[in-house]
Amino acid sequence: MNPMKLKIANVTPLQVIRKSNELIEARYRLSIWEQRLVLTLLTQVSPKDEDFKRYKIDISALANMWQLGEGNTAFYEEVQSAADSLVGKTIQLSDDPAISETVSWLSYVKYKRGSGEVEMEFHSSLKPYLLQLQRHLTQYQLGHVVNFRNQYTIRIYELLKMEVFKHPDGAYSKDFKYEELRLLLGIDTTEYTLFADFKRRVIEPSVLEISTHTDLNIEEVRYGKTGRKITDITFVVKVRPMVEALQLQAPEPPKEHPIVDLLVSLGFAADTARKYKTRFGVKRIERNVGYAKAKKEAGLVKDFPSYLNQAIKEDMGGAWEVAQVKQEQDKTVKQAQAAKREEQAELAHLQKMAEMAGVPLDVLYPRAKP
Numbered sequence: 141m142n143p144m145k146l147k148i149a150n151v152t153p154l155q156v157i158r159k160s161n162e163l164i165e166a167r168y169r170l171s172i173w174e175q176r177l178v179l180t181l182l183t184q185v186s187p188k189d190e191d192f193k194r195y196k197i198d199i200s201a202l203a204n205m206w207q208l209g210e211g212n213t214a215f216y217e218e219v220q221s222a223a224d225s226l227v228g229k230t231i232q233l234s235d236d237p238a239i240s241e242t243v244s245w246l247s248y249v250k251y252k253r254g255s256g257e258v259e260m261e262f263h264s265s266l267k268p269y270l271l272q273l274q275r276h277l278t279q280y281q282l283g284h285v286v287n288f289r290n291q292y293t294i295r296i297y298e299l300l301k302m303e304v305f306k307h308p309d310g311a312y313s314k315d316f317k318y319e320e321l322r323l324l325l326g327i328d329t330t331e332y333t334l335f336a337d338f339k340r341r342v343i344e345p346s347v348l349e350i351s352t353h354t355d356l357n358i359e360e361v362r363y364g365k366t367g368r369k370i371t372d373i374t375f376v377v378k379v380r381p382m383v384e385a386l387q388l389q390a391p392e393p394p395k396e397h398p399i400v401d402l403l404v405s406l407g408f409a410a411d412t413a414r415k416y417k418t419r420f421g422v423k424r425i426e427r428n429v430g431y432a433k434a435k436k437e438a439g440l441v442k443d444f445p446s447y448l449n450q451a452i453k454e455d456m457g458g459a460w461e462v463a464q465v466k467q468e469q470d471k472t473v474k475q476a477q478a479a480k481r482e483e484q485a486e487l488a489h490l491q492k493m494a495e496m497a498g499v500p501l502d503v504l505y506p507r508a509k510p
Contacts, residue, residue, distance in 0.1 A: 155183045158279045163269040164298045167232040169326025170245075172291040173222035174229065176206050178245065179294075181260055182270070183282060189271055194248060194261040200414045206286050215418070216253070223249045223258050243269075256415045278302045284354040290345040292325055297350050299324065300358075300377055310379035318371050335370045339363075343373070355380045399425050407445030420452055430464075431457030 157179055170178065180202055184195045199219055226246045233241040243265040250259040262270065280301050285294050303314050332338035347358045357378045364372030399422045403413035416425060428451040432444065441447045451457055494500060
């Protein structure tokens with residue numbers, strides 16, 4: 141069997157997400173990290189693909205695309221946890237109580253700690269809902285959702301976006317039964333049992349994020365009652381003009397971290413510098429830069445970028461940093477001892493002069509104490 145050819149993610153906020161409406165209306169619940177991985181993976185799927193492939197996603201690219209900080213261990217742990225959990229997450233497609241139709245999200249995940257990459261593949265059961273879609277589909281630009289932080293916002297955005305094609309004038313309302321919306325979002329009956337909590341945790345943050353970052357402006361949310369109980373939720377939506385929507389989703393070019401700029405100035409490629417920041421962290425890089433520079437000043441280094449690269453990988457500056465700290469501490473102690481000796485010598489000299497002159501020491505040196 142020939143090895144499967146892997147694609148490296150090269151994502152931009154203007155890439156398009158395509159899903160069947162049946163998938164959008166399915167019942168499932170994913171964390172915000174799991175949704176980010178699913179959508180990142182979807183950017184790799186071509187409308188013409190006949191089968192899913194395995195894709196490698198660069199975690200630095202993932203962080204840049206979703207406007208996230210990625211210079212710490214916690215970021216890697218979130219990505220790994222989300223990738224692993226997606227293998228066990230399922231989607232309930234049928235809303236008929238007599239029919240149970242469940243599909244899985246992923247069939248394969250590989251994450252090697254320290255590699256800076258995660259490799260994933262959609263489960264083959266998702267082919268009818270993601271590949272070669274011609275009808276009954278919804279598509280949107282990824283840039284509209286990259287700034288979402290609430291786990292329910294993407295789902296609600298997709299459910300509302302699905303209705304746009306029905307309304308050429310760009311104004312419409314979408315009605316949900318309260319209990320139906322809870323089922324679609326995968327919210328258990330034990331969660332947000334008070335409607336006020338559901339509104340505060342689910343509806344309000346989603347409305348704010350959608351209206352702030354996307355082509356949809358939610359002008360109003362209406363709540364219908366049966367008796368004293370909320371039973372209906374209506375979103376009143378206005379589609380923004382394309383130019384305005386593009387302005388909303390276009391983020392400022394992310395600034396490089398100073399440690400990336402430093403490595404680039406020392407001869408590293410920008411991509412390598414970003415990966416090293418993610419993989420090794422700022423403090424490790426800083427101490428090894430200091431170590432390598434000290435060795436260079438001592439005339440022990442000829443190829444500085446190569447030496448620094450080895451130093452960072454092996455953390456050669458770790459023990460050196462400890463020694464430097466101790467050396468500074470010893471230096472400080474010695475300086476304090478020397479200053480104390482000088483003060484004592486000066487005091488003794490003044491004491492002698494005071495005795496010879498027959499005057500108190502304070503006359504010669506008011507701050508001195510015998």
